[in-house]
Amino acid sequence: MSAIVFDCDGVLADTERDGHLPAFNATFEHFGLPLRWSQERYGELLAIGGGKERLATVFDDVDDLPTDPDERRELVAQWHREKTARYTRMVADGVLPARPGIARIVEEAHAAGWTLAVASTSAEASVRAVLEHAVGPTRARDVAVFAGDVVPAKKPAPDIYLLALHELGLDPDDVVVVEDSSNGLRAALAAGGLTTVVTVSSYTADEDFTGAALVVDSLGDPPAVPTSVLVDPHGVGPLDHVDLTTLTRLLTARKEHL
Structure with missing residues (x-):
């Protein structure tokens, strides 16, 4: 899965x-x-x-x-x-719009039967509010949320990702994490070397993303907002957006290197 x-x-x-x-x-x-x-x-x-x-x-x-x-x-x-x-x-109040590509890739993944989750160190109420605004309240109900104080140690500790894997019964080989920070990347890598796509944000563009499977400026919503690929160790680019085909190729690359 x-x-x-x-x-x-x-x-x-x-x-x-x-x-x-x-x-x-x-x-x-x-x-x-x-x-x-x-x-x-x-x-x-x-x-x-x-x-x-x-x-x-x-x-x-x-x-x-x-x-x-x-x-x-x-x-x-x-x-x-x-x-x-x-x-x-x-x-x-709509002050914080969703980042490019979030609603699109969530719809694609749901239609394809992928499991969807959010794993965050922020308060659960805050996370659910952002999620519902980003993908709509109906689709948000299809996304599992792991947030706040449900684990003893927060990122860069792997606890929140380990909890999500356990609760959802996921094999690390089948999971793609989408992060924006070095702390988040380190947490995902420590949770079994999870395949991680980094979408840099306002505060994180200059951080160290060694170990990421792909680094982009956003997931992309072409033609208005195409993706710019920043680091592509597995050669999945060039891309104008990140989609399930991209993520599947990254998961395949992970399995080939195990």
């Missing part, structure tokens, strides 16, 4: 700069915190997997906050709930 497992942020939509960052900053303002993350600072924080984990850095940057670990955990939980609510409203 062939499967596609998508990351959410940066893959389904380019959410980080135009969604999560303003939602974090609006949350800081709401709680009266004297802190605003710049685009550059947020780019650095993306090396930390998970919104709660990024919020924990606030205690290093803002004075006069509690030092008790339990109080800090409760504050982070409050901040994260507020941030998630603001972010999901932004998604519902």
Whole structure:
């Protein structure tokens, strides 16, 4: 059974700069915190997997906050709930359009009987909101979602991908992961060397994608938005879009090299 497992942020939509960052900053303002993350600072924080984990850095940057670990955990939980609510409203309002090719390839895969899933370190409510906006609420019901705190360690740890493989009964040889970051790629590779297509996003274009099966600027929606191939170790290009034929060729290449 062939499967596609998508990351959410940066893959389904380019959410980080135009969604999560303003939602974090609006949350800081709401709680009266004297802190605003710049685009550059947020780019650095993306090396930390998970919104709660990024919020924990606030205690290093803002004075006069509690030092008790339990109080800090409760504050982070409050901040994260507020941030998630603001972010999901932004998604519902259509502020964050789906990235090129997402709706197309999801429809192709569903029609062909492929298993579809999303594996993300973001909060489940946020992930489901982005997914429904990207592919529509009807098709979103056909996509399994693994997100948030369902695993003990977040990307670049492989836990979220290992959970998806286990719960869906997938053979690693039949799975293509679509990621946008080095952390995500490392997580997929650590989960049995999963075949990974990287679609670079706003914050990730300069990251190290060694080990990716294919690196592109997007999955493509030609003729308006064709794909540009950036790294093609298996020679599946030239391409003007990534489709199931492309993914099948990458899975075949994986099996030939085992």
